[in-house]
Amino acid sequence: MERIAIVGAGLAGLNAAQEFRRLGHDGELVMIGAEPYRPYRRPPLSKEYLVGKDVDLELPGADETAATWLLGQPATGLDLAVRRVLRGPADPVHFDHLVIATGVRARTLPEVRPMPGMITLRGLNDTLALRTALDRASRVVVAGAGFVGSEVAASLRALDVPVTLVEPDAVPLRRPLGDQVGALVADLHRAHGVDLRLGRWVKAVSGAGKVERVLLDDGTVIPADVLVVALGAQPEVEWLRDSGLLLDGGVVVGDDGLAAAGVAAAGDVACWPHPLLGGRLIRVEHYTNAVEQGSYAARAVLGVTEGFAPVPSFWCHLYDRRLQSVGFTGTGYDVSVVSSQPDGRFLVEYRDADRVVGAVTAGHIRELPRYRAMIAAQYATPNRLTGITGS
Amino acid sequence: MRVRVDMTTCETHAQCVFAAPDVFSLDDNDELVYDANPDDSLRAAVEQAVKTCPVHAIFIEGT
Numbered sequence: 001m002e003r004i005a006i007v008g009a010g011l012a013g014l015n016a017a018q019e020f021r022r023l024g025h026d027g028e029l030v031m032i033g034a035e036p037y038r039p040y041r042r043p044p045l046s047k048e049y050l051v052g053k054d055v056d057l058e059l060p061g062a063d064e065t066a067a068t069w070l071l072g073q074p075a076t077g078l079d080l081a082v083r084r085v086l087r088g089p090a091d092p093v094h095f096d097h098l099v100i101a102t103g104v105r106a107r108t109l110p111e112v113r114p115m116p117g118m119i120t121l122r123g124l125n126d127t128l129a130l131r132t133a134l135d136r137a138s139r140v141v142v143a144g145a146g147f148v149g150s151e152v153a154a155s156l157r158a159l160d161v162p163v164t165l166v167e168p169d170a171v172p173l174r175r176p177l178g179d180q181v182g183a184l185v186a187d188l189h190r191a192h193g194v195d196l197r198l199g200r201w202v203k204a205v206s207g208a209g210k211v212e213r214v215l216l217d218d219g220t221v222i223p224a225d226v227l228v229v230a231l232g233a234q235p236e237v238e239w240l241r242d243s244g245l246l247l248d249g250g251v252v253v254g255d256d257g258l259a260a261a262g263v264a265a266a267g268d269v270a271c272w273p274h275p276l277l278g279g280r281l282i283r284v285e286h287y288t289n290a291v292e293q294g295s296y297a298a299r300a301v302l303g304v305t306e307g308f309a310p311v312p313s314f315w316c317h318l319y320d321r322r323l324q325s326v327g328f329t330g331t332g333y334d335v336s337v338v339s340s341q342p343d344g345r346f347l348v349e350y351r352d353a354d355r356v357v358g359a360v361t362a363g364h365i366r367e368l369p370r371y372r373a374m375i376a377a378q379y380a381t382p383n384r385l386t387g388i389t390g391s
Numbered sequence: 392m393r394v395r396v397d398m399t400t401c402e403t404h405a406q407c408v409f410a411a412p413d414v415f416s417l418d419d420n421d422e423l424v425y426d427a428n429p430d431d432s433l434r435a436a437v438e439q440a441v442k443t444c445p446v447h448a449i450f451i452e453g454t
Contacts, residue, residue, distance in 0.1 A: 365405050365417055
């Protein structure tokens, strides 16, 4: 009986497990997770769960996979020669097939020693720690105004907690969404009472055994009890350093979805040559990608591959607005504002040369399916920019 | 087949519209509307919509 190991018991890992069962795998499925939890939903951690709403985080379907759950002990190594996942002092796990879905970890502040009151946000325990810390917080500094930092700032303002949001770039979300959308997000933050410091970064933290003051690069000292570090994430690949797998800003998988024979990778940790980008390697940290690539990884391992050319999509809740996207967005593309209303609704297009590759909106969600279809259709037609032909 | 969306849970992330545009769509107010009795030939697309819904608001009822 063949044994399949899935390292990473999150959304991508769960979807891989479900797809293995759907395709008829009736051997053992072993789920190896660093956290002590079965798969759960992360998006609410910076939104409604952070503000204390009663939210069911459980991802349905875990029981039906009839998997063996090895939780609370991270994988520490991979020996492909003998096909074993190492787990520190715990027993290694032998496998016939493997899916790597270890996700990402939050980046920390360089050169700043951790101390009580400094919190990164990635997992359930982080949000629980932040919720506890908020009970006695008179001001919170959030370092980084990306997706997580911006959502945390918005959630804290909903609780009426004073927030200073420190962003090294010229506007929030500039790299993923560009200057125009970043400026709109900056306006949103200010309109909701956020003390927004752009072009600044956190240089040091001080206090008597806990966070009391946050020092910025320009010498500004901000009295605060909590510092949330939201400076993005990095792929969880340290355990694969000696595995022989190709690591290039993530676990690299080929056109066939595989990183090595019988070994696939999926979700936040995986990068792959995207057909819509002429085969350029990309890594996508969005929810839907973990669902789709998790399933795809299972099919890849079992040799059922049909190419993987998803149109990425994200959402971000900010105050009474929700930003949503389809396709490829960011500073690398030409941005044109299709519409922008005084009430904060907008629609923005992203182009690569004259080809529309993405769109972001607040308040015009019904425009997105049309954009998505247009972007997806480019996979089925010869790509003028790159000369590739989709299948 | 029969489809039900829990509209108190739905947050209009529109992932179902992407997965199964013949079943789910958005009206002029960005509210979700859907065909509760789609043809069986659309089952794979609806199953994909169920999987990608981030708030798990979509249910296929019966068999």
